[in-house]
Every structure is written in C-alpha cells, then in structure tokens.
Amino acid sequence: MRFGVVIFPGSNCDSDCYHALKDVMGLEAEYIWHKSTDIRGFDAIILPGGFSYGDYLRAGAIARFSPVMKAVEKFARGGGLVLGICNGFQILLEAGLLPGAMMRNDCLQFRCHYVEVKVENAETPFTGECSPGQILRIPIAHGEGNYFAEPRVLEELKRNQQIVLRYHGSNPNGSVDNIAAVINREGNVMGMMPHPERCCEGVLGGTDGKFIFQSMMKYIGWSLPLNPATQGRCGSRES
Amino acid sequence: MEFLVKVEVTLKKTVADPQGQAVYSALRDMGFEGTREVRVGKLIEVRVEGEDREHARSLVDEMCRRLLANPVIEDYRLEVGVDG
Numbered sequence A: 001m002r003f004g005v006v007i008f009p010g011s012n013c014d015s016d017c018y019h020a021l022k023d024v025m026g027l028e029a030e031y032i033w034h035k036s037t038d039i040r041g042f043d044a045i046i047l048p049g050g051f052s053y054g055d056y057l058r059a060g061a062i063a064r065f066s067p068v069m070k071a072v073e074k075f076a077r078g079g080g081l082v083l084g085i086c087n088g089f090q091i092l093l094e095a096g097l098l099p100g101a102m103m104r105n106d107c108l109q110f111r112c113h114y115v116e117v118k119v120e121n122a123e124t125p126f127t128g129e130c131s132p133g134q135i136l137r138i139p140i141a142h143g144e145g146n147y148f149a150e151p152r153v154l155e156e157l158k159r160n161q162q163i164v165l166r167y168h169g170s171n172p173n174g175s176v177d178n179i180a181a182v183i184n185r186e187g188n189v190m191g192m193m194p195h196p197e198r199c200c201e202g203v204l205g206g207t208d209g210k211f212i213f214q215s216m217m218k219y220i221g222w223s224l225p226l227n228p229a230t231q232g233r234c235g236s237r238e239s
Numbered sequence B: 001m002e003f004l005v006k007v008e009v010t011l012k013k014t015v016a017d018p019q020g021q022a023v024y025s026a027l028r029d030m031g032f033e034g035t036r037e038v039r040v041g042k043l044i045e046v047r048v049e050g051e052d053r054e055h056a057r058s059l060v061d062e063m064c065r066r067l068l069a070n071p072v073i074e075d076y077r078l079e080v081g082v083d084g
Helices: A014-024 A067-077 A087-094 A151-159 A209-220 B018-029 B053-068
Strands: A002-007 A028-033 A044-047 A081-085 A101-103 A111-119 A135-142 A146-148 A163-168 A179-183 A189-192 B002-011 B042-049 B074-082
Touching (some): A014 A028, A014 A209, A044 A087, A067 A081, A081 A087, A087 A101, A087 A189, A163 A189, B002 B053
Parallel strands (some): A081 A189
C-alpha cells in the first residue's frame, strides 16, 4: 500500500506525515514534489499542512495551480483517496474538490493546541475505524480554519452526511456548524483542519490520529502493517 | 497596449469580517467614536497587455474568477486605466 505525500513550496507537515505513515503505521510512503504530473501507483494521496506559497493571496489559492494538482484531481475523480490536512484542506477547497471556503479564525488568533472532535460520520474511508459519535483528541495549528459554506451548500452537506468531524466542546475558529472536516459527495476526498499526523505516538501526547490512517488502510484493504517493529503498536482501539 | 487594471477584492457583505471587526475596535479605542463599520479588503494591481480596454477588462475578469478572488466568500471590482 503506497501513500504519497505531496510537497508544495511552503509545506511544513510533510515530514510529520511521512514519519507517521512510514515509521509508525508501517506503510510505504513517498514524497511527491509539486512539479510532478504523474502520480500513478499510489493508493492514497495526502496534501499536508503548512503554508504553501506563503499563504499569499488566500491560503491554498496558488498551490491549487501547482502541476501536481491536475494529477491529484484526476486521481480523485477516479475514486482515489485524497486526504487534505489543514493547508491541504484549504487547497482542496480552492481546487473545488470540496465545497465551501476557509476564512480567518473569528478570534483572529493563530490557534495551536489540542481540540476534541466528534465523529459525525463513521462510515467514510477516513473514519471507518471509529465508532459513531466517538470523540477524538487531535491537535490543531492554524490561523485560517473558519470554514464557511453558503446555507444552501451547508444543507446539502448535512443531508448527505458530508460533515465528518465537528469540534466538540468549544469551537476554536468560528467555523459554521462547528465543522472540522468535510468529505466530498462521492466519499473519497476529505479535508480536515486537525493534524492526525501529529498524534500517532504516545510520546507526542496522543495517538488518536492513528484512527484516521488506520481507517484509510482498512478501506484500501490492508489489514495490518508488515513492519514487525510497528506490530502491536497499530490497530489498538484502546490507545 | 498596456493597461493598468486595479482589482478591489472584498469579503461579501453577508460574510463576517473578523479583521475589519478588530480594526473597528481599535479605532473606537483610539477615540474615533464616529466609526460605524470597517471592512478590510485587498487591492491588486495588474499590468496587462490588451487590444483595448474591454479586452484588458475581460482578461483580468477571468483572472479574478479563476484566481484573484474566491467567489464563495469574496466580491471583486475592476477599474481599467491606461498605463502611463
């Protein structure tokens, strides 16, 4: 199972994703430079967090025109799994692969701390290993995570169960309807503001991020990592 | 011909503008009590080659639709001048 982690100029969570996928989950992971136009052979693509193109103009606005995005769009239209984390989520919105837009946090602060999110839809390829209503503890780190969608679009998202994660307890950025993650109508492209790659090991303060990656692995059809060093550390729901 | 097109990008009226809110509060705190509302936008200047003004306008209009503005949350206005 091969996961590709796209690197845009200004990505800064690419190494974290790579480490979580390869060293913790025991997956085959590869970096994909944003100039690549061929992403054949991957089972899933991760658009990592960071500040692609310095967030110039709008977060994600310029990255969406990177050469690799044409390939990512094609991959997504063909049913491939695409996960956008933080800036990756912003890029998916700008690219039109997900509905809505991202605005500056209503508190105007850059928020960098753990949040609790509630799994609203546990039947997606990204949350299949969670139980419905489960609370996950995952850190956020963003200044523009204030998700917005027009009322008509919001209704559609609700109707189709496209709201996958909602902030639980307090909302750190003012997002409409406490939205922390949305998925496309087809169910293969998800964007989330929290960073699962930052909480896959106990030493980092939490392991709930593994639920997301394990769900993707299960969906793609791979039961457990082959790397013996990671056996036993993955697949535990108690973590 | 070369034209200087000024693009004004603003958040839609229906969208909350936390930046504008913060500036509004600061101005009020500074003593500008008559301040009623502040909204923060962007000014983008594009120098573009075009056959005539209309052509230049349509080019920059397309730039706005595809990159310079996000139609979900932003409005834009164009002003075409002759570059001198």
